[in-house]
Amino acid sequence: MSFVKELKKSPIAILGAGAVGKAVGADSVLAGNRVHLYELPEYAEISLKHVEKTGITIGGNQNNLYGFERRGKAKFDLVTTDIREAVKGAKLIIVAVPSIAHDRFFDELVPVLEDGMIVHIIPDNFGSLKLRKKMRELHCDKEVIVGGWTSAPYGARIVKEGGVLTPRIELKYRAITLRGAALPMTDQDIFLESSKAIGSFDAITEGDGVTGGQTVLDIGFSNVNPVLHCPGTILGASVMENFGRVFGGNDPYQYSIYSHAYSQSVAEVQYAFYLEQVQLAEAIGVDLQRYPKKNFLSRTSILGPEYMGDDCIVPFEEQFPMAYGTGPFSIQDRYITEDVPVGCHIYHQLGKKYGVATPVIDSMITLGSVMTGQSFFETGLTLEDLDLAHLSAEETLAYLEKGQFRKAET
Incomplete structure (x- = not known):
């Protein structure tokens, strides 16, 4: 104390x-x-x-x-x-x-x-x-x-x-x-x-x-933003872009990804994304925050347990107070322009390094790139940016756990 x-x-x-x-x-x-x-x-x-x-x-x-x-x-x-x-x-x-x-x-x-x-x-x-x-x-x-x-x-x-x-x-x-x-x-x-x-x-x-x-890679995998934001924004883009035009009244800024994009089928994509994260963490030898599938199949998703505990489950079929005005309001939001090139792209690169297939995550990078007119496979955060590309699996864990770092050969 x-x-x-x-x-x-x-x-x-x-x-x-x-x-x-x-x-x-x-x-x-x-x-x-x-x-x-x-x-x-x-x-x-x-x-x-x-x-x-x-x-x-x-x-x-x-x-x-x-x-x-x-x-x-x-x-x-x-x-x-x-x-x-x-x-x-x-x-x-x-x-x-x-x-x-x-x-x-x-x-x-x-x-x-x-x-x-x-x-x-x-x-x-x-x-x-x-x-x-x-x-x-x-x-x-x-x-x-x-x-x-x-x-x-x-x-x-x-x-x-x-x-x-x-x-x-x-x-x-x-x-x-x-x-x-x-x-x-x-x-x-x-x-x-x-x-x-x-x-x-x-x-x-x-x-x-x-x-x-279990290391800062665990913290990267446990960040809920990429797994929630990327599928929700990309698969809900038509609702977001038509909100205030075709439906939702006259105010496009009343849109909320939580109320208007999340659904059972979107949740299935989010869960599949999460399972790829689990495979990556286990292949590297670290962990991540664990969630049962029922948390994804809920209107509060995996964000709910962070502030309301593990019992925070609201099935999509049930009535629930709607959220309004939380956005995002454009595909050029950092839900895509940050979460895809940072979170998704690092997962993609770790998948290649450790031999783990990441087709759902890769699809977020592909679609996010097309929809924003950017090339996230080319501009995304890399393992070189984190000084991890040159390290073997054993060296990576030694660095993360004990601080034993080997400089790249020049």
Whole structure:
């Protein structure tokens, strides 16, 4: 407990001022943490505008099994575009940005890392591997702990009015458990324990608690976004694009993938996608979050257990309160433009490396590429990007578990 108390004495540096960064930061402030909010200078005009003056107000339904709620207006101790200023005095660093922004943020972060810092990547999306690679490239030998989580502690949406960002964030739900892992696994216990010092994890700490994944590859496989978003968006594209035109009233922005795209047949594709992930994890020698098929055949799918427990099952045949306005509203949404080239493409490459067929996952890459006019097989995240391509199966596990890394021959 003294370790957690000591961490709480230091400010938390939140890198990224999007919905997740602002929500995690504001929620942590309301819990008693001192928080520094950082954004890249090129995005500050939009994401940090007025934040020093208004703070961020947390609201929303905040659904969860144990009824945990926290609401109110939070003012940050520091709002800045100076990375050195942001991490000064911080022991906990939270990277809360989409995976496509990892490289840019890591370029800024690595030169200012200090011994004893603990970096949490929310969600990880293979960011831990990219950060360790960046540290090697920049010859950073600081003693830091690096790890990531399967998702954010909640579904957060910035409230917009007339297309303008307001200082209000709605939390759709609060997770009561999250799966995390450190790179290497030898740092796992400290990494998981440190989450208790982060106020935005309180619903988890006071709920069912965090669970440890079997390496950060486990955390990548356990991220629910690719398996839910890609089949749902691609197979539901006609409903999404016709919503507000042919049916659904006059407002296309009332569309929700959960209410209007998910169905029994779509769930079968999601489950088949998941089984390919299971085969990949087992071939590599790691694990992932396990789900029975009944969770997929539910309107809450595999997201429901994260905030309502394992008994959260709503058959498609039953009436259920509809979700509206959660999107996505275009095929050019990051449900495809991030989840296909990052999640799906890494699974594809791991399948080739370990001899596991991934036809359902590959179909998501093919269809996503055609529908967006992009070439995700060519532009997707690669094993080279993660410094895993040159490692044998045994070397990969040695790196993930013990930190024993062999550099590629030049």
